[in-house]
Every structure is written in structure tokens, then in C-alpha cells.
Amino acid sequence: MTNIAIFGANGRMGKVLCEAALISGNTSLAAAYVRDQHDLIGTKVQHFINQGETGVAFSTEAVIAEDVDVAIDFTLPAGMKKHLATALARKTPLVIGTTGLTAEDMTELEQAAKHIPIVFSRNFSVGINLLENLVKQAAKTLSDDVDIEVFELHHRHKIDAPSGTALMIGEAIAQAKGWDHDEVAVFDRSQDEHEKSQKEIGYSVMRGGDIVGEHTAYFAAEGERLELTHKASSKMTFAKGAVRAAAWLKDKPVGLYTMQDVLGFR
Template sequence: MTNIAIFGANGRMGKVLCEAALISTGTELAAAYVRDQHDLIGSQVQHFINQGKTDIAFSTEMVIADDVDVAIDFTLPEGMLAHLDFAVANNIPMVIGTTGLSEAQMQRLFEAAKHIPIVFARNFSVGVNLLLDLVQTAATKFGDDADIEIFEAHHRHKIDAPSGTALAIGEAIAEAKGWDHDQVAVYDRSQSEQAKSQKEIGYSVLRAGDIVGEHTAYFALMGERLELTHKASSRMTFARGAVRAAKWVQNKHPGFYSMREVLELGK
């Protein structure tokens, strides 16, 4: 049995993560953490979720329950880093889905992974991680003949753009092509007066309504076009993947892991 703690348990994603920990085989919800002094501290989690049954109450982030095996964090970067330090101090493995991290913040993850096992992914959907493999195959087989574009759509509340998943797709393509992603990524063509180069990856972003997540990689040639698309209709897709990663990482050695290892992709 894997006992899971959820940071940011009162958020949209946090509540779904609580549900996933409760309904998944071989896991239990051990703690549901919210910010210190939050109004929900002491309230029963059961009253705020749609699936699963639990007697756990929301509690402060600064008190790790004795039976926590793994902590999951999908909060904002600043909060996640504080949780990370706390997890290192208490020797608790982490599953991290926070996006919009800077280079310096990513370095903090790498340093922490010397002390605890960490699974980090910009998207924990099994389908999206399979998509990352597929776009690398397409990028390799098409050679330099295809124009490459990435489109992504999310709900109106999402802050980072392009999304972390869109960037992960672009980085996977760049890796397969032997390109430096930062040199070929194009986020804005409004000031460009040049035709598109075939050695670039263009990004387009939509923010609207309650779209959970949609990502498409386009490989366009003269006369044909390949579109590889993943659409998520529920946050539970990501939550189940994160819980799967939590079960996997429970007894691993310190290190920085991805969903490729969890799903045994590329073997």
C-alpha cells in the first residue's frame, strides 16, 4: 500500500488528486495539505470531493503525517519549492507536476533529487507521454522536409503559455532532430517579415472556457499533413498518472525520474 500526501489539496487539481489516491488500487490518502492558516484546516476532505471515502481532514503543510510514503505536488513554483525543501528534510519521495519553472527552479529539483527520488513531468497523462514517443518517430522519419507546428488549448485560468506539455512536445521533437530547442522555438511571428524556416518549431496558444487540455503536433509537407493530437476531457487523466508515478517511486533510490521510466518507454 502506498500512502500519499497531496500538497495544494484545496485546488482544482488537488481535489482530483485526493480522489485518485482514494480510488486507485494499492493507494490511500494519508494527508491533504493546504497553506498554513487556511480556512479549510480541520475541515473534512470528504465534503469537497466527488469520489472516494476518507476520514482525513485538511491540515497545514508543515506537519507531515507519520505514515506518508510519497507526496504529490501540482502547486505553483514558489510553493512547490518550499514543499520540496520540506520533503528533503523529511526524506519523502515526491511526484511533481508543477509547470512554468525557471532554469534556476529546475536546478533546485536536480539538487533535491540527490537526496530523495523525484518523478517530474509536465504532463502525467499516459497518452501524452506516448505522444512524446510518437512525435520523435515522426520527426525522424520526415527528415527536414516537414514544417513543424505545435498547437495547445487550455482553460482560461491557466497562466503559463505555451503550456509545459506543449514545450515538452517541442523539446522531444528538437531532441530527435538534433536541434537546440531554444534556438528553433518560435512563439510570436507578429513582427516577422520572413517566410517560415523548416528549421523551426512554432507554437500557438488558446485560452478559453473550461478546456482541460488539448495538444496537437503538426508535420506538414507539400500535399500531405500528419497531425498527432491528444485531448484530455478530465483532470482525472493526469491525477491517475501521478498516482501511478507515486506507487512506482515509493522505494526508488534518490534520483530525477520522468514518466518515461514509470511507463518503461523506450525499452
């Protein structure tokens, strides 16, 4: 049994993570953390997510409880960095699904992973991680005269655009092609005065309603088009993947892992 703590447990994703930790057969919810002085401190988590009146109460994020085996963070970059420092102080393994991280943030994660085991992924869905492998295969197999585009849709509350998952897909394609992603990624064509190059990956974004997440990689050639799509209909998909990663991470040596490692894809 893996005892899990959730940072940002009162947020939209935090609530689902708490539920996923509770319903998993090999994990337990050991702690649910919220900001200092939050009104929910002392309230039972199960009551908050309509799972009963007993169980773990929300507590301050300042200190990780001793019985926590792994903590999960799906907050914002500023919060993640604070929680990372807390995990380092306690030597607690950490699963991170926070997106919108900068290159500097990633360097900080890499340094932290020299002291604690960390699983970082922009998307913890099993299907998305399979899609990552499929787009690599398509990029390697198809000739260089195809046009490559990545299109993603999310709910109106999604802040980063393109999404971390869209970038993960584009980076996988670039890696398979032997391209430098930063050199071939195109996010805005409004000022372009030339036709599309076939050595580029274009990104398109839609935000609206309550769309959980949809991602499509397009490989368009003369006479045919390959579309590889993943559609998520529930945040529970990501939460279950993160909880699975947490159970996998328990007792792992220090290092920076991804969901590809968790699933045995590499």
C-alpha cells in the same frame, strides 16, 4: 499500499488528486495539505470532495506526517519550492506536476534529486507520454523539408503559455532532430519580415472556457500533412497518472525520474 499526501489539496487539481488517491486500488490518502491558517484545516477531505463524511482531515503543509510514503505537488512554482524543502527535510519522495518552472527551478530539482527520489513531468497522462514517443518517431522519419508546429488549447485559468506539455512535445521533436530547442523555438511571429524557416518549431496557444487540454504536433510537407493529437476530457486523467507515479516511486533510489520511466518507455 502506498500512503500518499497531496500538497495544495484544496485547489482544482488538488481535489482531483485526492479523489484519485482514494479510488486507486493500491494507494491511500494519508494527508491533504493546505496553507497555514487555511479555513479548511480540520475539515474532512471526503466531505470536501463529496465522498462521505469520514476520513482524512485537511492539515497544515508545514510538516509531512510520518506515515506518508510519497507526496504529490501540482501547485505553483513558488509553492512547489517550499514544498520541496519540506520533503527534503523529511526525506519524502515527491511527485511533481507543477508547470511554468524556470531553468533555475529545474536546477534546484536536480540538486534535490540527489537526496530524495523525484518524479517530475509536465504531463502525467499516459496518452501524452505515448504522444511524446510518436512525435520523436515522426521527426526522425520525415525529411527535413517539413514545417513543424505545436498547437495547444487550455481553459482560461491556465497561466503558463505555451503549456509545459506543449514545450515537452517541442523539446522531444528538437531532440529527435538534433536541434537545440531554445534556438529553434518560435513563440511570436508578429514582427517577422521573412518566410518561415523549416528549422524551427512554432508554438500557437488558445485559452478559453473549460478546455481541459488539447495538444497537436503538425508536420506539414508539400502534398501531405501529419497531425498527432491528444485531447484530455478530464483532469482525472492526469491525477490517475500522478498517483500511478507515486505508487511506482515508493522505495525507489534517489534520482530524478520522468513519467517515461514510470511507464517503462526508457
